[in-house]
Amino acid sequence: MSHPLFDLTGRVALVTGAGGGFGGAISVGFAESGADLLVTDIDSNTLQRTAERVQKTGRRAVQVVADVMIPQDIQTIFARLDQEFGRIDILVTCAGPAWTTRPENQSLEDLDRTLKSLGVSKFAFCQEAGRRMLAQGKGSIINLGSIASVSALGRGHVAYGMGMAAVVEMTRELSTEWSGRGVRVNAILPAQVPNENNGLENRMRSNAILRDTFLRGIPIGRLGKSEDIIGPAIFLASDASSWVTGVILPMDGGNLAKNAGGSHPGMPGETASL
Numbered sequence: 001m002s003h004p005l006f007d008l009t010g011r012v013a014l015v016t017g018a019g020g021g022f023g024g025a026i027s028v029g030f031a032e033s034g035a036d037l038l039v040t041d042i043d044s045n046t047l048q049r050t051a052e053r054v055q056k057t058g059r060r061a062v063q064v065v066a067d068v069m070i071p072q073d074i075q076t077i078f079a080r081l082d083q084e085f086g087r088i089d090i091l092v093t094c095a096g097p098a099w100t101t102r103p104e105n106q107s108l109e110d111l112d113r114t115l116k117s118l119g120v121s122k123f124a125f126c127q128e129a130g131r132r133m134l135a136q137g138k139g140s141i142i143n144l145g146s147i148a149s150v151s152a153l154g155r156g157h158v159a160y161g162m163g164m165a166a167v168v169e170m171t172r173e174l175s176t177e178w179s180g181r182g183v184r185v186n187a188i189l190p191a192q193v194p195n196e197n198n199g200l201e202n203r204m205r206s207n208a209i210l211r212d213t214f215l216r217g218i219p220i221g222r223l224g225k226s227e228d229i230i231g232p233a234i235f236l237a238s239d240a241s242s243w244v245t246g247v248i249l250p251m252d253g254g255n256l257a258k259n260a261g262g263s264h265p266g267m268p269g270e271t272a273s274l
Contacts, residue, residue: 002033005240009034012085013237014077016068016125017095019046021195021226022144026092027061028053029230030237035090036060038081042067042095060084068095068121069113078128090237091129091141093122096167098160111159118163123170126185130174133183140237143171143187147252150189164189168248175246184245186236191217191252193224212268219264220253 013030017023018039024046027039031054039054041047044065054061062084066073081088096118099110126141133139148157149164168187175185192214194200204211214223232251235241250256254264263270 003240006234006238007034008090008234008238011035011089011237012038012081012087013090013092014038014040014081014088014125014129015092015094016040017093017144018050019043020094021193022190022229023092023094024050024053025226025230026094026233028057029234030090031057031059031061033234033238034059035237036085038062038064038077038084040064040066040068040077040095068125069097069117071124074121074124074128078132087136088129088132089136089139091125091133091139092144092233092237093125093142094144096122096144096163098163100156100158100160102156103158106156106159111162114159114163115166118160119166119170122167126170126174130178130183134178134181136182138182139184140241141174141183141185142233142236143167143185145171145187145189145248147189147191147250147256150248150250150256171248172246179245184236184241186241186245186247186249188229188232188236189248189250189252189256190229191224191250191255193226193228195226215268216270217255217258217260218253219255219258219267221264221266222253224251224253 013035015023015027018027019041027037027050036059039061047063051061051063064077064080066077098114145167146164148161149168171185171187
């Protein structure tokens, strides 16, 4: 039996990037906790699969195929939300493509696109949801960030890291502005989580040492799974976190806690004496 503080019955959630690994897992997790959803993604096929999984729980899943980088598409999403539900209690901003390359080769056009994708478009969703939540006097916004906003990944992630740093600071600013009026704003920062949508597994297959590079930085001893985000998301969406706001929550298997020169049991290639 679950604690009633985690119950999302009667609440409406909007999840962007809902066809992806994180967005799909969060959408189904919210539905299993009682929420109805508006789910959106640029890929109609993956979005349909998520909607079907939600519907199997007995909850509603209204689908909107849209591009989060197009302002008119964002307006369409919220118009549909108002039409179908007339309210929003939870927003999760998962969607956000990035264009990465070595910094000396980074085009300003791709840098601009990445900053718009991760910073401007997420802000636009927060703004639209925030206006509605402020009018209600209550709501929870969860921004999906990355540990790349806290420490550098290298491997051409400069634009991605800059964009995710903007997400973190936006989260703090919106929390400061809105939490006193009932709207909590938090962020989750995943580390390496391969899934069928993000291509990380393919990159590890093509680079034999990349998996061990990741695992050397993760004391918990494994890479993440999309389902790992369900618990933190439900916590931040629910009344269980009613006094939690402005939090930047790593979901990283201990990555950020570990010094770059540190060691942990089972670390690949570890030969240093303890």
